[in-house]
Amino acid sequence: MLKRxxxxxxxxxxxxxxxxxxxxxxxxxVGKTTAVREFAKNNYETFYEVNFVENPDFVSIFSNSxxxxxxxxxxxxxxxxxxxxxxxxxxxxxxxxxxxNGRSALKFLARDSRFDVIASGSLLGINHPREVSFPVGYTQxxxxxxxxxxxxxxxxKINEEVISYLYDCFEKRTTVEKFVHESMLSYFxxxxxxxxxxxxxxxxxxxxxxxxxxxxxxxxxxxxxRDVVKYAEENGKPRILRTFDSIPAQLAKDYxxxxxxxIDKGARAREYGGSLLWLxxxxxxxxxxxxxxxxxxxxxxxxxxxxxVYMNDTGLLVSMYESGTAKKILDGNLGLYxxxxxxxxxxxxLRNQGFPLFYFSPSSSLEIDFVIIYGGEPFLVEVKSGxxxxxxxxxxxxxxxxYGVNKAIRFSRNNxxxxxxxxxxxxxxxxxxxxxxxxxxxxxxxxxxxxHIHNV
Numbered sequence: 046m047l048k049r050x051x052x053x054x055x056x057x058x059x060x061x062x063x064x065x066x067x068x069x070x071x072x073x074x075v076g077k078t079t080a081v082r083e084f085a086k087n088n089y090e091t092f093y094e095v096n097f098v099e100n101p102d103f104v105s106i107f108s109n110s111x112x113x114x115x116x117x118x119x120x121x122x123x124x125x126x127x128x129x130x131x132x133x134x135x136x137x138x139x140x141x142x143x144x145x146n147g148r149s150a151l152k153f154l155a156r157d158s159r160f161d162v163i164a165s166g167s168l169l170g171i172n173h174p175r176e177v178s179f180p181v182g183y184t185q186x187x188x189x190x191x192x193x194x195x196x197x198x199x200x201x202k203i204n205e206e207v208i209s210y211l212y213d214c215f216e217k218r219t220t221v222e223k224f225v226h227e228s229m230l231s232y233f234x235x236x237x238x239x240x241x242x243x244x245x246x247x248x249x250x251x252x253x254x255x256x257x258x259x260x261x262x263x264x265x266x267x268x269x270x271r272d273v274v275k276y277a278e279e280n281g282k283p284r285i286l287r288t289f290d291s292i293p294a295q296l297a298k299d300y301x302x303x304x305x306x307x308i309d310k311g312a313r314a315r316e317y318g319g320s321l322l323w324l325x326x327x328x329x330x331x332x333x334x335x336x337x338x339x340x341x342x343x344x345x346x347x348x349x350x351x352x353x354v355y356m357n358d359t360g361l362l363v364s365m366y367e368s369g370t371a372k373k374i375l376d377g378n379l380g381l382y383x384x385x386x387x388x389x390x391x392x393x394x395l396r397n398q399g400f401p402l403f404y405f406s407p408s409s410s411l412e413i414d415f416v417i418i419y420g421g422e423p424f425l426v427e428v429k430s431g432x433x434x435x436x437x438x439x440x441x442x443x444x445x446x447x448y449g450v451n452k453a454i455r456f457s458r459n460n461x462x463x464x465x466x467x468x469x470x471x472x473x474x475x476x477x478x479x480x481x482x483x484x485x486x487x488x489x490x491x492x493x494x495x496x497h498i499h500n501v
Contacts, residue, residue, distance in 0.1 A: 240360020
């Protein structure tokens with residue numbers, strides 16, 4: 046089993062005496078079902094798992110009255126070997142996008158304290174069909190994303206003492222010991238290649254076989270494309286697929302603003318805008334919007350029709366390039382593509398930490414990779430795939446009074462450092478940017494840290 050942060054959220058939900066039905070949203074294969082099964086095993090005596098894909102007949106349970114007692118009776122018939130236990134029963138409605146009445150039933154199940162309810166489904170499926178939605182005010186919703194870098198380190202058997210040491214360096218702005226720093230950079234490069242899909246990480250953690258990693262990633266990509274065929278409207282399917290296939294080329298450009306002409310010569314927003322939104326609804330991509338101003342709140346200055354598009358899993362993005370790309374990343378021989386991939390993975394890290402994605406490009410000659418609100422004020426964020434700290438755009442914006450921002454973070458392969466108003470952080474420390482992150486401050490000594498990493 047992979048250790049996941051969603052376990053803490055599930056336990057917090059369970060402790061709330063006024064808990065509502067919980068809806069776990071997420072892209073396909075991010076680990077929703079596995080997380081709920083493990084949670085149920087540890088917290089309930091009775092577990093009804095109602096999967097509407099594996100057993101379409103279960104839809105009929107919700108085809109008549111949505112009275113909780115009637116539903117419970119039907120479940121007892123459907124699962125004769127499962128014995129209901131009042132106060133210790135969990136009903137899990139999996140792939141709920143395939144049962145619109147099941148979604149409506151959550152309103153009625155919310156009023157019943159005899160059992161708990163969790164529903165899950167793909168972001169795409171939950172948004173389709175749109176005529177039936179989750180009852181507002183009767184559910185608690187959380188989104189499960191692919192594994193973040195800290196979860197990846199857990200899978201690699203890096204213990205909490207090492208992560209606490211890194212966090213202490215981050216907090217105190219002190220240099221990370223050289224061997225630890227180089228090891229973490231290596232892990233981060235591996236994370237870029239594998240991404241965070243649970244099946245991929247589990248395979249790599251146990252086999253260390255990149256060919257198997259690539260095979261599993263491409264299976265997921267093909268699954269996304271099958272979803273297009275399954276869910277999209279007939280006349281939109283070819284455009285969605287072409288849009289999806291264009292993403293690697295979009296990110297490889299010097300000027301990364303999304304351009305419809307890369308999809309198809311003569312393509313326009315009115316033709317392909319819906320295709321992009323479809324991919325976003327499916328949890329496959331995220332938008333990063335250009336800002337007209339660096340004032341707070343940033344959302345109020347986002348330009349709707351100027352944006353970049355990032356894949357929500359960088360490993361899947363790597364798999365969309367030709368075979369051998371992973372080795373080129375590790376060897377540092379990717380040119381423009383290397384910068385695009387590192388920019389994408391920092392976008393993933395920021396999104397994992399809860400930051401909305403914005404960038405700033407006031408002219409064709411100036412572009413700041415990301416802009417975030419950190420500690421209550423705007424910070425410019427720059428991403429470097431190597432150790433070169435030269436940045437004309439960053440220095441220009443910081444030194445120009447009209448832009449009104451004088452602080453920046455630069456991610457690169459360099460160790461921690463500060464130069465003027467620029468905080469330099471190693472790429473792997475993007476996982477610490479959330480100011481609310483909580484870590485155990487009991488630090489091990491250096492020999493214990495080095496011994497642990499050598500053993501790994």
